Amino acid sequence: MTANTTNEVAQGFTSAAADADRSYDPRLADLARRAAAAGTVLLTNDGVLPLSPAEPVAVFGRVQIDWFAVGYGSGGDVNAVYTTNLLGSLVEQGVNVDAELASVYRQWCASQEPPAEEWGNWPRFYPEMEVSEDLVAAAASRARAAVVVVGRAAGEDRENVLEPGGYYLTDTERTLLERVTDHFESTVVIVNSGNVMDLSWAEELGVSALLLAWPGGMEGGRAVADVLIGAAEPGGRLTDTIARAYADYPSAANYGGKEFNNYAEDVFVGYRYFETFAPERVLFPFGHGLGYTSFDLAGARLDDAAPSPDADVVVRVRVRNTGPRPGSTVIQLYRGAPADAALPHPARELVAFTRTDVIAPGDSQELELSFPWDRLASFDDSGRTGHAHAWVVEAGAYPMYVGTSVRQTIDAGAVVVDAMAVTEQLEQALAPSPEAPFDRMTVNYGGDGRARIGWESVPPSAIDLRARILARLPEAITPTGDVGIRFSDVVAGRATLEAFVAQLDVEDLAQLAYGDVEMNSPLGAPGNAGAFGGLTEHLRALGIPPVITTDGPSGIRVSAYASLLPCGTALASTWDEALLEELAALHGQEMLRKGSDVLLAPGMNIHRDPLCGRNFEYYSEDPLLTGLAAAAVVRGIQSQGVSACPKHFACNSQETNRIYNDSRASARALREIYLRGFRICVQEAGPLNIMTSYNKVNGQWAHYNYDLVTTILRGEWGYRGNVITDWWMRYAPDPLFPQLKDSATRVRAGVDVLMPGGVTWSSKRADGHDDAVLAGYSEDDASGEHLTLGELQQTALHVLRMAATTPAARSAAEA
Numbered sequence: 001m002t003a004n005t006t007n008e009v010a011q012g013f014t015s016a017a018a019d020a021d022r023s024y025d026p027r028l029a030d031l032a033r034r035a036a037a038a039g040t041v042l043l044t045n046d047g048v049l050p051l052s053p054a055e056p057v058a059v060f061g062r063v064q065i066d067w068f069a070v071g072y073g074s075g076g077d078v079n080a081v082y083t084t085n086l087l088g089s090l091v092e093q094g095v096n097v098d099a100e101l102a103s104v105y106r107q108w109c110a111s112q113e114p115p116a117e118e119w120g121n122w123p124r125f126y127p128e129m130e131v132s133e134d135l136v137a138a139a140a141s142r143a144r145a146a147v148v149v150v151g152r153a154a155g156e157d158r159e160n161v162l163e164p165g166g167y168y169l170t171d172t173e174r175t176l177l178e179r180v181t182d183h184f185e186s187t188v189v190i191v192n193s194g195n196v197m198d199l200s201w202a203e204e205l206g207v208s209a210l211l212l213a214w215p216g217g218m219e220g221g222r223a224v225a226d227v228l229i230g231a232a233e234p235g236g237r238l239t240d241t242i243a244r245a246y247a248d249y250p251s252a253a254n255y256g257g258k259e260f261n262n263y264a265e266d267v268f269v270g271y272r273y274f275e276t277f278a279p280e281r282v283l284f285p286f287g288h289g290l291g292y293t294s295f296d297l298a299g300a301r302l303d304d305a306a307p308s309p310d311a312d313v314v315v316r317v318r319v320r321n322t323g324p325r326p327g328s329t330v331i332q333l334y335r336g337a338p339a340d341a342a343l344p345h346p347a348r349e350l351v352a353f354t355r356t357d358v359i360a361p362g363d364s365q366e367l368e369l370s371f372p373w374d375r376l377a378s379f380d381d382s383g384r385t386g387h388a389h390a391w392v393v394e395a396g397a398y399p400m401y402v403g404t405s406v407r408q409t410i411d412a413g414a415v416v417v418d419a420m421a422v423t424e425q426l427e428q429a430l431a432p433s434p435e436a437p438f439d440r441m442t443v444n445y446g447g448d449g450r451a452r453i454g455w456e457s458v459p460p461s462a463i464d465l466r467a468r469i470l471a472r473l474p475e476a477i478t479p480t481g482d483v484g485i486r487f488s489d490v491v492a493g494r495a496t497l498e499a500f501v502a503q504l505d506v507e508d509l510a511q512l513a514y515g516d517v518e519m520n521s522p523l524g525a526p527g528n529a530g531a532f533g534g535l536t537e538h539l540r541a542l543g544i545p546p547v548i549t550t551d552g553p554s555g556i557r558v559s560a561y562a563s564l565l566p567c568g569t570a571l572a573s574t575w576d577e578a579l580l581e582e583l584a585a586l587h588g589q590e591m592l593r594k595g596s597d598v599l600l601a602p603g604m605n606i607h608r609d610p611l612c613g614r615n616f617e618y619y620s621e622d623p624l625l626t627g628l629a630a631a632a633v634v635r636g637i638q639s640q641g642v643s644a645c646p647k648h649f650a651c652n653s654q655e656t657n658r659i660y661n662d663s664r665a666s667a668r669a670l671r672e673i674y675l676r677g678f679r680i681c682v683q684e685a686g687p688l689n690i691m692t693s694y695n696k697v698n699g700q701w702a703h704y705n706y707d708l709v710t711t712i713l714r715g716e717w718g719y720r721g722n723v724i725t726d727w728w729m730r731y732a733p734d735p736l737f738p739q740l741k742d743s744a745t746r747v748r749a750g751v752d753v754l755m756p757g758g759v760t761w762s763s764k765r766a767d768g769h770d771d772a773v774l775a776g777y778s779e780d781d782a783s784g785e786h787l788t789l790g791e792l793q794q795t796a797l798h799v800l801r802m803a804a805t806t807p808a809a810r811s812a813a814e815a
Contacts, residue, residue, distance in 0.1 A: 022081045022561045028586040029219055032565050035583055036216030036223030038235035039570035042290040043199070043242075048145060048186040048208040050230025050292055051095070056143035058098040059087060060136075060180055062129055063151030063192050065109045070215045070554045070567055071194040072122040073156025075603060075617035078555030079527075080564035084221030086149060086190070093225050101139045105129065122155035122613075125165040128172040133179060140183040145208075147188045147228070148180050154194025154215075154616040159256065159655050162246060167611065168198050181205045190224065194567060194616030196240055196607075199283060212236070214570035215616060217554060218563060230292060230325075236573035237289035237330045237405070239620035240607050241271045241282055248274075248281040250441070251609040258657040260696075263665035266440040266458075267672050269608060270621030271406045272346035276443065276451050279407075286622070287332050287350075287405035289573075293323030293361065297331070300402045300412035309393075309421060312370040315412045317402050319356050320364040328358050329404055330575040333369045333412070335376065338396020342385045343378050344443040347451065348406055350624050351375045355576050369402065374423040375624075376415065381431065381667035382459045389667070391424040393417055426716060429707040431461035431667040433699045440666055458666045461698075466736040469706055469748065469784070476790035477502045487543030491804045491813035501796050503542075509792040510773040511536055512799045513747055515724070515757035516546075517769060524548030525595030527559030530756030532724070533803040544800065545808035549645070549755070553601040553617050556587075556594045563590055568603050572619035577632040584636025584644075591642045597806045598643045598689055602633045604677050605693075608653040623673050627680025634685035641807060646681055648693035648726060649702060649713070650674050659730055662696040670697075675712065682717050688802045689722045692751055694730075703729045703751045710750035722802040724753040731770065739785045743769070744776030747791055752798045 042049065051057055067085035070076035087105070090097050108129045115123035139146070150173055154160065164170040169177070181187045186208040191197065194215050202210045211234065213224045226232035243249055250265035250273040265273060271286035296319075303314035315333055333352040337345035352371040359365050376398055377391040385392050397416050403409030432438070437460060444454035480502040489495040501509075512533070516523065521531035523546040534544035551557040555564045565571075565587065571580055591599055603617035604626055612618075619626040634644040651663035651674050665674060681687060690713070692702040702708060703725045713719045725746065734740035734748070743754055757769040778786035803809055 024081045024561070024563050025586060025590060028563050028583070028590060031583045031586060032217050032563065033219035033223050033226070034232070035574060035579055036220045036566045036570060037226050037232035038576060038579060039214055039216070039566055039573035040224060040227050040234045041212040041236035041238055041573055042234035043210040043212055043284050043288070044202065044207070045209040045290055048188060049228065051145060051228050053093065053095045053229050055145065056096045056098055058101050058139040058143040058146045058184070059090065059149070060101070060131065060146060060176060061149035061151070062105060062109050062112070062126055063149040065105060066114050066126050066151070067221050068151050068153055068192050068194065068215050069217055069220050070564055071154040071616040072117060073119070073614070074551040074557065074600070075156060075553045075614065076567070078557055078564045079559065079561050080218050080555065081561045083218050083564065086221045086224055089221040089225035090228070092222070093229060093231070095225070095229060098139055098143050100142070104135070120157040122158050123153055124160065125152055125170070128170060128176060130172060131176050131179060136179045136183050144185040145188065146180045146184040146186070147190060148177060149190045149192055152191070152193035152195060152197055154613055156614050157655050157658070158613045160195050160611040160613055162611070167246060169201060174201070177201065177205055181207060188228070194569070195613070196242055196610040196615070198246065199242060200244055203283070214573060215567045216570055217565040217567070220566065233291050233327055234289070235291070235328065236570075237287050237575050238284060239286075239569060239572045239622065239625055240610070241274050241286045241621065242284040243274070244281050244283045246610070248278065249609060255609045255611065256654060256656050258661065260436070260662035260664055261654065262438040263608070263663065263669055264438060264440055266442070266666055266669045268346060268441050269606065269673050272349065275406055276347040277453055282407070285405050285407040287330070288407070289330070291327045291329060293321055293325040293327035295329050295404065296320045296322045297403060297410050300410050302400060302413040302415065305413055306416050306418070307373060309373045309423070312372055313415055314368060314370045315400055315402055317367050317369070317412065318364050319359065319367055321359040321361050324361055326358050326360050328356050330355050331367055331369065332403060332405065333371070334401045334406060334409065336399035336401070338394055338398065341394045341396060343380060343394065345378065348401060350622050353575055353625070376417070377423045379668045379671040385420065387422050387425065389426050389428045390422050391426070393421045393423060395420050428461065428463050428667065429711045430670055430698055430705070432458055432664050434460040436664055436699060438664060440669070465706065468711070469736070473784055473788055474790035474794045476788065477793050487800070487804070487809065488813045488815070491809045497797060497800055497804070501793050501800065504796060506774065506777060506789070506792065508539060509796050510777070511539065512796045513743060513753060513773050513792070514769045515753050515755040517757050519727070519756050521546065521548070525558050525560070527557065528596070529557065529600060530727070532753045532755065532757070533799060543812055544803060545806055545812070547597045547803050547806055548595060549598040549600055550591070550594070550596040551600045553603045556591060556596050556599065558594055558596070560594055562594055563587070567616045568618050569616055571633070572625060572629045575625070577628055580629060580632040581636040584633040585639050588637040588640030588642050591637070592640060592807065596642065598645050599637055600645045600647060600691060602630045602644065602646055603648070604630050604646050604681065605648055605652045606674055606677070612653060613655040614652070623676035624680065626677035627684070630677060630681040631685035634681060634687045638685070638688065641805070641810070643688040643802065643805060645689035645691050645724070646678060646687050647691035649678055649690050650693060650708060651697050652693040652695055659694040660696070662699060664698055679717050682713070682719050687721060688805055689724060690719070691724050691726055694726050701730055701732070704732070704745045704749050706749045714750055720798070720801065722753065722798045723751045724755045725751060727755055729754060737785055740772070740776045740787065742772035744772040744787050747773055747787060747795055752795045
């Protein structure tokens with residue numbers, strides 16, 4: 001199938017150059033349209049929506065034409081087969097759009113090119129057309145209802161800002177909204193944005209409906225048109241809390257620092273903070289979203305109020321459609337904590353969710369929500385429960401709340417735990433340095449029982465990391481020299497991977513620790529992000545294929561045309577794992593057609609602060625929703641014989657000075673918030689690759705961070721896959737081992753591949769990558785001061801285990 005180019009031109013859609021192959025899978029396009037609608041969040045509605053297609057409607061705002069289909073940077077710059085906009089989609093669907101006003105906007109937009117898209121200097125907004133009172137009044141004489149579109153871009157390597165045109169409306173936008181709401185009987189406002197922005201004006205101006213339309217990819221314009229006329233439900237539910245003012249966010253006082261940020265809010269991120277300390281500062285609560293019908297919940301109950309630790313906690317509830325239309329909604333289950341718990345706890349934490357079937361008016365559905373007992377656990381990094389560095393379930397009653405948002409809930413009873421239980425005893429890892437102390441938020445209760453913010457010192461690291469590393473150096477495989485085993489023998493099951501690796505000399509082992517020296521590797525499809533694996537002639541002669549990587553979360557970034565999919569936040573806003581897995585599976589099929597072995601996706605970082613420029617790529621402020629959404633995407637992609645690569649591990653929570661910034665967080669906050677989604681994804685979906693982040697985590701770059709990658713990811717979670725750097729890591733000497741630096745430190749930390757392995761700003765060689773791995777290796781040094789053979793072999797095992805899953809490797813084994 002090919003895109004309908006005639007229709008695109010007629011409706012004002014934009015398209016890439018017409019002289020290239022624009023074939024695409026219509027099933028993927030249809031599913032992307034469905035997902036974009038399912039992720040669109042209806043925040044308020046006085047009954048004006050859905051619109052009647054026959055009734056005249058006046059559409060204001062240039063973004064109706066210059067629609068934001070995706071964000072900028074590696075998460076968005078896809079060579080899209082086509083894109084849609086709102087105006088064209090409404091016309092296409094037969095909506096009675098005011099033609100005179102539409103003509104004014106078409107002419108004005110044609111004469112006003114959007115700002116240039118330069119890396120790291122992406123436009124945050126497009127300057128709006130000035131509208132006169134006369135223009136608005138004339139349009140109001142022809143239509144009772146108006147739609148106003150406000151747009152905001154988001155992009156990699158650029159933060160949003162607390163300025164008009166960023167987090168706030170511009171004067172022109174404000175004037176437009178004031179004039180339209182003054183003149184029209186009903187005003188629908190669509191916010192087409194990759195980031196949460198200030199929405200306090202909607203309440204102030206009394207808009208009739210407010211719709212949050214995340215960038216929905218190539219079918220985003222059609223999806224929003226579907227929602228406006230009721231052809232599709234606005235299925236989205238918020239994955240973030242929207243506060244009344246930016247200063248209300250718990251991260252606001254510790255965000256945007258160039259050198260470091262103290263994650264002083266600790267585990268009180270997003271709704272965990274607001275529901276505990278400041279419910280009155282919430283404009284729209286986490287999980288909120290309206291449809292075109294209403295639901296009533298009743299009969300919520302626990303199957304067992306004292307379940308065994310080996311059994312799931314099960315809550316049942318009856319959901320009845322009390323409105324006029326068939327519809328579906330998201331049911332969310334939250335837990336509270338014992339009143340006398342030793343650890344400070346948020347008032348509510350998400351433990352399970354599900355989406356109902358489509359329920360007819362007057363009908364009901366009995367739902368079961370279940371979750372593993374250990375989701376009651378919290379991480380004790382201080383020992384105040386008597387179990388330091390452990391996941392513990394404290395004794396007491398854990399209230400259960402089930403509802404349609406974190407705020408709209410009914411009681412479902414309480415899980416009663418008779419005695420404290422340790423679900424996982426660990427060791428201290430990744431705690432902040434004693435040289436960088438800071439205080440974290442905790443809970444104090446006054447005489448009235450209300451939670452008040454308190455502060456306490458964050459427990460610092462007290463481990464000897466050097467000793468830990470030396471005690472756990474991997475054993476070497478005894479070298480055999482070439483005994484005739486080829487990689488296809490391993491893939492076909494005729495030989496073990498260990499026996500194959502035993503043949504490799506040190507030069508080959510070191511080479512496997514580097515990606516190609518540039519992006520757009522000549523070994524893969526034009527426009528690829530880079531390659532690793534079989535990069536040298538000798539490695540390819542052994543049968544090791546080059547592994548081709550491509551961005552990204554919203555589509556395959558190659559020179560060829562590819563499908564442009566809804567952004568990460570849009571997908572998570574569906575709260576629909578089955579839908580995401582189905583979409584990702586079709587995306588995996590497109591990877592096969594485009595020549596991509598590894599898709600550098602999904603993006604998984606927590607929405608710690610609404611100003612993060614890359615939030616559009618990520619999912620949520622909540623780690624459970626993040627982890628389950630990512631796991632669905634990974635399962636879908638990898639079901640097609642290609643690989644996902646979740647990123648950025650970990651704490652890439654801002655774009656400001658991202659390659660040097662230090663994310664300083666307590667071990668508890670890391671375990672419960674910032675690493676938890678990755679753990680869920682690893683253990684539920686088994687991604688074959690993971691990408692580290694640019695930033696430091698508690699003083700050490702993620703790509704050098706032994707406790708992050710080896711102690712936690714590999715040791716605690718059992719990850720056996722390949723770990724790659726983000727593109728062009730920072731080089732630095734090893735603070736613990738003077739003989740090591742740069743990529744040698746990376747290999748010792750357990751990070752397998754430097755991507756793309758190219759020339760960096762700080763170290764250059766004629767062949768394009770540093771020589772630190774070979775320089776840091778010593779055959780005779782048994783002290784561990786140098787890289788060991790076992791470390792090089794371990795890296796090779798990780799890389800080759802992944803390479804064995806590629807289509808090229810499978811084909812060679814079958815030949």
